[in-house]
Amino acid sequence: MHDYDAFSFDSKAEMLEKSAHYWNPDKTRFWSDSGIDLVIDRREGYLLWDMDGRRLIDVHLNGGTYNLGHRNPEVVAAVKKAMDRFDVGNHHFPSLGRTALAEALVESAPAGLTKVAYASGGGEAIDIALKSARHAMQKRKIVSIVKAYHGHTGLAVATGDDRFAKLFLADRPEEFPQVPFNDLDAMEQALRGRDVAAVIMETIPATYGFPLPDPGYLEAVKALCERYDALYIADEVQTGLMRTGELWGITKHGIEPDILVSGKGLSGGIYPIAAVLLSERAGAWLHEDGFGHISTFGGAELGCVAALTTLEITQRPEVRSMVHYIADRVGTGLREVQAQYPDWFVGIRQNGVVLGLEFAHPEGAKYVMRQLYELGVWAIFSTLDPRVLQYKPGILMTPDLVEELLDRTALAIGRAAADPALSRRRAS
Amino acid sequence: MSDQPQTVTAPGAAGHLLERARWAARAYASYSASDVERIVRAVADVAHAHAEKYAEWAVRETGFGVVEHKVRKNQACSRGIVDAYAGDDFVTPRVRIDDKIVEVPRPAGVVLALTPSTNPVATVFFKVILALLTRNAVVVSPHPMAKECCHDAARLLARAAVEAGAPDGIVQSIAEPTIPLVEALMGDARTNVILATGGTGVVRAAYSSGNPAIGVGPGNVPVLVDATADVRAAARRIVESKAFDNSVLCTNESVLIAEEAVADQLVREMERAGAAMLSADDAQRLRDSMFPQGRLDVDVVGKDAAWIAQRAGIRVGPRTKVLVAPFDTAVPEEPLTHEKLSPVLGLIRVPDASTGIATARAIIRIAGAGHSAAIHSADPGTVMRYAAEVPVLRVSVNVGNSTGGSGLDTNLAPTMTIGTGFVGRSALGENLQPKHLVNWTRIAYNSDPAEAMPAYAGLSPWPDHHAPVPAYPVPSNDERAPRSHTPAHVDALVDRIGARAGAGGVSAGDAAFREQVRRLVVEELSHLIKG
Ligand SMILES: Cc1ncc(COP(=O)(O)O)c(C=O)c1O
Numbered sequence: 001m002h003d004y005d006a007f008s009f010d011s012k013a014e015m016l017e018k019s020a021h022y023w024n025p026d027k028t029r030f031w032s033d034s035g036i037d038l039v040i041d042r043r044e045g046y047l048l049w050d051m052d053g054r055r056l057i058d059v060h061l062n063g064g065t066y067n068l069g070h071r072n073p074e075v076v077a078a079v080k081k082a083m084d085r086f087d088v089g090n091h092h093f094p095s096l097g098r099t100a101l102a103e104a105l106v107e108s109a110p111a112g113l114t115k116v117a118y119a120s121g122g123g124e125a126i127d128i129a130l131k132s133a134r135h136a137m138q139k140r141k142i143v144s145i146v147k148a149y150h151g152h153t154g155l156a157v158a159t160g161d162d163r164f165a166k167l168f169l170a171d172r173p174e175e176f177p178q179v180p181f182n183d184l185d186a187m188e189q190a191l192r193g194r195d196v197a198a199v200i201m202e203t204i205p206a207t208y209g210f211p212l213p214d215p216g217y218l219e220a221v222k223a224l225c226e227r228y229d230a231l232y233i234a235d236e237v238q239t240g241l242m243r244t245g246e247l248w249g250i251t252k253h254g255i256e257p258d259i260l261v262s263g264k265g266l267s268g269g270i271y272p273i274a275a276v277l278l279s280e281r282a283g284a285w286l287h288e289d290g291f292g293h294i295s296t297f298g299g300a301e302l303g304c305v306a307a308l309t310t311l312e313i314t315q316r317p318e319v320r321s322m323v324h325y326i327a328d329r330v331g332t333g334l335r336e337v338q339a340q341y342p343d344w345f346v347g348i349r350q351n352g353v354v355l356g357l358e359f360a361h362p363e364g365a366k367y368v369m370r371q372l373y374e375l376g377v378w379a380i381f382s383t384l385d386p387r388v389l390q391y392k393p394g395i396l397m398t399p400d401l402v403e404e405l406l407d408r409t410a411l412a413i414g415r416a417a418a419d420p421a422l423s424r425r426r427a428s
Numbered sequence: 429m430s431d432q433p434q435t436v437t438a439p440g441a442a443g444h445l446l447e448r449a450r451w452a453a454r455a456y457a458s459y460s461a462s463d464v465e466r467i468v469r470a471v472a473d474v475a476h477a478h479a480e481k482y483a484e485w486a487v488r489e490t491g492f493g494v495v496e497h498k499v500r501k502n503q504a505c506s507r508g509i510v511d512a513y514a515g516d517d518f519v520t521p522r523v524r525i526d527d528k529i530v531e532v533p534r535p536a537g538v539v540l541a542l543t544p545s546t547n548p549v550a551t552v553f554f555k556v557i558l559a560l561l562t563r564n565a566v567v568v569s570p571h572p573m574a575k576e577c578c579h580d581a582a583r584l585l586a587r588a589a590v591e592a593g594a595p596d597g598i599v600q601s602i603a604e605p606t607i608p609l610v611e612a613l614m615g616d617a618r619t620n621v622i623l624a625t626g627g628t629g630v631v632r633a634a635y636s637s638g639n640p641a642i643g644v645g646p647g648n649v650p651v652l653v654d655a656t657a658d659v660r661a662a663a664r665r666i667v668e669s670k671a672f673d674n675s676v677l678c679t680n681e682s683v684l685i686a687e688e689a690v691a692d693q694l695v696r697e698m699e700r701a702g703a704a705m706l707s708a709d710d711a712q713r714l715r716d717s718m719f720p721q722g723r724l725d726v727d728v729v730g731k732d733a734a735w736i737a738q739r740a741g742i743r744v745g746p747r748t749k750v751l752v753a754p755f756d757t758a759v760p761e762e763p764l765t766h767e768k769l770s771p772v773l774g775l776i777r778v779p780d781a782s783t784g785i786a787t788a789r790a791i792i793r794i795a796g797a798g799h800s801a802a803i804h805s806a807d808p809g810t811v812m813r814y815a816a817e818v819p820v821l822r823v824s825v826n827v828g829n830s831t832g833g834s835g836l837d838t839n840l841a842p843t844m845t846i847g848t849g850f851v852g853r854s855a856l857g858e859n860l861q862p863k864h865l866v867n868w869t870r871i872a873y874n875s876d877p878a879e880a881m882p883a884y885a886g887l888s889p890w891p892d893h894h895a896p897v898p899a900y901p902v903p904s905n906d907e908r909a910p911r912s913h914t915p916a917h918v919d920a921l922v923d924r925i926g927a928r929a930g931a932g933g934v935s936a937g938d939a940a941f942r943e944q945v946r947r948l949v950v951e952e953l954s955h956l957i958k959g
Contacts, residue, residue, distance in 0.1 A: 212903050215903075316441060316444055318444040321451070321596050321597050322447055324596065324900065325451035326451075327898070328897075331910070336912075338912040349905075350903065350909075351904070399450060399451055
């Protein structure tokens with residue numbers, strides 16, 4: 001019997017059965033078929049425990065949602081305290097929490113971003129960004145990257161992979177042209193007609209396996225945007241909040257975007273919230289019709305408290321230093337593993353603690369993911385490029401946990417390399 | 429970004445300070461002897477160069493002490509410490525061939541350094557340099573009364589250390605120390621050792637924290653002048669010692685015990701050297717003013733003699749450096765037997781040296797166990813009995829004790845932290861010195877002569893460091909990023925392609941070009957593998 005106060009299950013098997021029955025049959029089956037029988041139960045710091053009690057180090061972090069660890073005690077304490085005074089708030093009125101967080105976000109952001117609009121999740125925030133751009137530029141087209149991922153809401157889904165847009169008949173290729181990543185010629189072609197409202201870019205495309213922008217690529221895209229009068233939208237949902245060793249990944253490129261989107265980790269993993277930072281130009285609608293985007297839960301005040309605490313923690317100079325140490329240690333450790341299996345572990349894409357590990361097989365990351373899972377580490381393959389494993393250590397990881405993680409990772413990569421199923425498929 | 433203002437107030441943030449220190453300590457523990465020497469030298473130089481600035485600042489901020497004396501302490505605790513340990517190496521493994529033992533140093537890790545208000549910046553310098561000499565990270569937690577000068581000084585040293593190649597975060601400090609914050613730091617498992625210098629409360633809290641701690645008890649120094657002493661020299665030394673930094677060193681003399689035969693002469697000589705001998709009435713005024721309700725009023729700590737006299741309503745000459753207050757029973761209810769931390773000296777006369785020793789024991793029974801005592805004497809027998817009978821761990825002879833017990837004017841280890849030993853409720857019985865911050869892993873061979881120990885000389889596990897630690901996280905496709913070792917066959921291929929391309933006018937040595945080729949080759953290979 002597993003008793004969770006508000007509900008209970010007799011067994012993991014019963015829980016999985018009900019999950020498939022009442023919730024999402026395909027997703028439930030997908031993980032069973034993948035050999036990942038994970039039902040996350042207890043969670044603390046960078047550790048998860050399955051319903052069966054198995055301990056896992058979390059380097060998936062839901063794309064950075066648990067950047068500060070699961071149930072970060074400082075965020076939990078701040079939100080608990082806030083609950084004695086605040087709730088979701090009333091989004092129609094000037095709001096204490098929304099205002100305080102907006103000020104903190106603007107102060108933290110690259111120059112030129114002066115206003116904040118709120119959403120309850122990343123996708124909605126992307127929709128706000130795209131709507132803002134269209135309004136400001138009075139143009140419809142949005143250019144995105146092939147294999148980009150910006151969420152699954154109305155407009156965001158159209159900027160991503162076909163698979164998700166077509167499913168719901170939401171693909172609109174004429175309004176949402178896509179160009180290959182790192183291809184400046186294609187980008188220029190797309191912008192040349194001056195009919196594009198904005199280019200939307202993940203600073204490092206996450207779901208595509210974190211391929212790194214070629215040196216100078218993002219800078220050149222920004223220059224093209226300026227030349228052809230389009231806005232530059234930086235999707236920092238996965239690359240923001242110190243994951244690259246700076247608060248916002250885009251600042252490492254010296255780019256001042258017109259719009260910056262943050263989500264996931266901004267919530268502290270505790271209370272959903274996402275935010276869009278807008279330049280005066282991009283946020284013009286906020287002067288014209290402030291009711292232009294309405295979202296009851298967008299910027300819920302408890303979420304604002306979670307986000308303010310998260311921002312404060314993340315901006316501590318100690319934390320920035322720790323991220324650099326973690327990135328250094330993880331990078332060094334992985335390069336040592338790579339030297340052992342150079343023909344199998346063929347690439348390390350790293351910017352801070354944003355990492356994609358490339359394997360020499362079209363589905364290589366799935367094999368490594370399974371071996372890691374057996375060895376007590378949870379990392380997820382990249383949906384849009386399953387050769388690549390997303391590997392996202394938390395920014396507050398302790399030295400001991402980093403070393404333990406590396407030990408387990410070395411073993412898992414070695415075991416995957418020797419996986420007979422893999423060599424059969426490699427040979428075929 | 430060690431030069432950013434740090435506003436650590438919440439215990440959570442304090443935890444991150446320790447976490448960063450832990451990373452730094454971990455990195456620094458692999459530094460070589462020459463790295464350490466370079467870093468320590470740079471830090472000591474910068475500290476030495478700012479000795480005056482921080483002496484002034486400390487006096488201004490705390491109201492304690494004398495600038496010129498604090499300058500001397502700041503110098504002694506910067507370059508002075510480095511010079512004192514110039515021949516010592518806490519980094520290189522030590523080989524004891526005859527014992528068939530090799531000792532490998534293992535630093536403490538994160539040192540939490542609590543620093544006092546009385547010797548604020550000197551103690552910051554001292555503890556930071558001790559930590560750096562032994563490859564530890566240090567977090568300075570200054571006394572709230574001296575937080576600004578200490579925090580600033582610690583940040584200066586932090587910058588100097590990192591500029592000389594030390595790991596980022598190796599020296600940190602707390603801008604706003606509060607009791608809950610300091611308690612959180614002391615109790616945190618990430619603190620490896622606490623160095624507690626300060627009041628008894630702080631020291632007891634350090635020992636109660638559950639973490640290894642080196643805390644030291646208070647002083648209350650008796651000084652015996654026997655009939656064999658060079659009375660003039662003794663008088664001069666005692667007055668100077670009492671005037672030194674207005675007696676804020678815990679090694680300063682508290683009670684003068686004078687053998688009757690030389691007492692009058694001693695008093696005369698002391699007056700000549702700048703002491704004012706108080707009448708019984710004035711001594712009572714001083715008691716009332718300095719010890720309301722029998723407890724020391726901390727307002728007098730580190731003030732000069734004229735200020736203290738005036739506050740007590742006592743007239744003294746303008747050049748008075750020390751107030752000498754006579755009393756005649758060495759019992760706890762006599763306030764003048766207690767520690768004063770100011771240029772006030774109790775004086776008691778005794779008929780002979782034996783009574784003098786017994787009186788010194790009585791003083792230490794009241795306070796100051798395990799700390800220090802001084803004696804001015806030409807008779808080694810008396811000195812020996814004094815040392816054996818008075819329960820202290822250092823007895824300085826024929827020297828002012830402020831700078832004697834602290835090792836500035838004796839050959840004791842120069843220190844700002846005086847171990848009071850078991851008798852003084854401390855784990856440390858010596859003057860705090862670098863060796864107390866490092867353990868040694870001992871490699872021990874079979875003692876059977878048939879089992880030989882191979883040569884270890886020259887083997888050191890620590891490489892030299894030349895780049896910033898940690899490396900800045902440049903993206904891995906940046907040409908400055910470190911590379912993994914590519915397999916030999918890829919390198920060979922790259923060379924061949926490079927050579928051919930070189931013939932066509934492209935420089936084969938061009939790093940960016942080589943990298944591009946390398947990536948193409950690896951990509952090609954992985955396609956082949958995938959089939
Ligand atoms: C880069 C990026 N943008 C946007 C989103 C959408 O966020 P959400 O799932 O909160 O709608 C995601 C989610 O994975 C993402 O990775």
